Amino acid sequence: MNGTIDIKSRAGHGTSVELRIPLTLAIIEGMLVRSGGSRYIIPIINIMESLQARPEMITIAPDGREVVRVRDSLLPVVRLHELHKVEPDNHALEKGILIVLEARGSNFCLFVDELLGQQQTVIKGLSDYVSRFGNVGGVSGCTIMGNGEVCLILDVQSILDRLNEGGEE
Structure with a gap:
């Protein structure tokens, strides 16, 4: 695999084990989704549930953000098409899918x-070419699909950080 294992041990302090594997060999379980003409992978480990919103679930918070009531919680909404500047099939929340x-x-x-299905995904790092364009918002890597299409793998923590900073762009 061309990885390394580094084991460090100190008496009375314990042992630490560091495993390094090339990013091109990391495999995650992911959910393939579509926003407009683009497809993305969301790590399954971050997905709590998916649902279709009803109009009575949708409201605007005092700070002006869209929120959706899911059970007893008001959750902010991030529109993937706005984050990545693609044209969606639907702008109405009740016509698409919300992934918690x-x-x-x-x-x-x-x-x-749309949700397209669950699959194992090989993570590839974003090339230096893509990185030259600056921060690719909310993306941790990419994968190459069976048909040769490149799909971005979403970085859920990064998207949440952007949301907490007050913007999706």
Whole structure:
């Protein structure tokens, strides 16, 4: 695999084990979703549930953000098409899919057009070419699909951080 294992031990302090594997060999379980003409992978570990919103679930918070009531919680909504500047099939929340995501104890909803299925995904790092364009918002890597299409793998924590900073762009 071309990885390394580093084991450090100190008497009375314990042992630490560091395992390094090339990013191109990391495999995650992911949910393939579509927003407009683009497909993305969301790590399953971050997905709590998915749902279709009803109009009575949708409201605007005092700070002007869209929120959705899921059970007893009001969760902010991030529209994936706005984050990545693609044209969606639907702008109305009740016509798409809301995916409840969790990162470090906080939840939010990601609005997408369609769930396409669950699959194992090989993570590839974003190339230096892509990185030259600056921060690719909310993306941790990419994968190459069977048909040769490149799909971005979403970084849920990064999306949440952007939401907490007050913007999705």
